[in-house]
Amino acid sequence: MNIRFLGTGAAEGVPAPFCLCEGCKIAREHQGKNVRKRSSILINDEFLIDIGPDFVSSINNQDISGEKIKIICVTHAHFDHFYPENLEIRSKRYVPNPPEQCTLIGNSSVMYKLNMLGYTNSALHLDKINIEFYRSIHLGEYLITPIEANHAKEYGAACNFLIEHYGKVLLYASDTGLYSQRTLDFLSNKNIDILIMECTNVLGETGSSHLNIEMFNEQVNRLNELNAFNRGCKFYATHFSHSELLEYKDLKKLMNDHNIEPAFDGLLIS
Ligand SMILES: [Zn+2]
Ligand SMILES: [Zn+2]
Ligand SMILES: [Zn+2]
Known part of the structure; x- marks a missing residue:
């Protein structure tokens, strides 16, 4: 499994x-790894998690193309994770040759936001799957299980995604907050190989729906x-x-002391 951080x-x-x-x-002074677009990852060049407002520039900046994308999972309807106009550009008006058919996975708030644009599924070359928490979806070589996060309750709660691909297991957890006991129990004995989790306010105070480094460690310890x-x-x-x-470099030193790697835009992991 290759994972590229788009933001x-x-x-x-x-x-x-x-x-x-x-x-x-x-960030302005040091540039480079200090400059961050809105969060998103691309798995094996074909599986996108979150399509926020920076999708176009992050794809173009990293010199890749989105033509192979056939699965898009959306964690929640907050604008930094879901900017539906970036699906509108799949329509004939913007792309003369139809792109590959793609499956969009999200909750009802995500689908509502997209439907507001007024396009049919076929105009956007999309199939849609409305998630049910803890119910797995088999798509191609991926087993995708949406789990309930403690975030965006006003949008029906954010999903975190447990993704299995040829025996490797990834948990993508942004945005998350501290998990409920139900979610913790669901994740017991899941053999996760890679955890990608938000640490929104590293050293700052944060509400219950985001994590700082202390809460990141607390969640890891519970799991x-x-x-x-x-x-x-x-x-x-x-x-x-x-x-x-x-x-x-200071963030990396701080986090490495806790066995955490801070991701940066363009980071590629296998
Ligand atoms: Zn600032
Ligand atoms: Zn959010
Ligand atoms: Zn967010």
């Missing part, structure tokens, strides 16, 4: 255009007690907010 920032991006905080100043991880599981943090954000 690793929270809703406002890093630096946030209208902000003059210390984190934004650091560890339930044998959720395979030995050697890798832990990646994503969805960073600008607020109080350290320069990348």
Whole structure:
């Protein structure tokens, strides 16, 4: 399984255009890994998780194309994760040759937001699957299980996705908050090989629907007690907010001390 980080920032991006905080100043000064688009990953060039407002620029900046994408999972309807106009550009008006048929997986809020644009499924070359938490979906070589996060309750709760592909297991957890006991129990003994989880406010205070580094560790420890991880599981943090954000090399040092790797835009892992 190859995973490419298209974006690793929270809703406002890093630096946030209208902000003059210390984190934004650091990002403007040091550029590179300190600059973050809105969070999204691409698996094996064909499976996208979240299609936010930065989809076009992140694909083009990384010199890849979206033509092979045939599965799109959307975690939730917050605008940084789902910007439906980026599906509108699959229509004939923008692409003369029809793109490959694609399956969109999301909850009813996601489907509602897309339906507001007024396109039929066939105009966008899309099949849609409305998720049911904890119910697995078999698509091609992937087994995809949406699990309930503690985030975006106003949009029917965000999904985190457990994805199995040829014996490897990925948990994509952004946005998440601290899991309910039901979700924790569901993840027990799941042999997760890669955890990608938000750490929105690394050192800052955060509400219950996002994580800081303390809460990230707490969630990992709880899952560890339930044998959720395979030995050697890798832990990646994503969805960073600008607020109080350290320069990348300091962030890496801090997180590596906790056995966490901070993701950055363009990071490619296998
Ligand atoms: Zn978000
Ligand atoms: Zn800022
Ligand atoms: Zn959100």
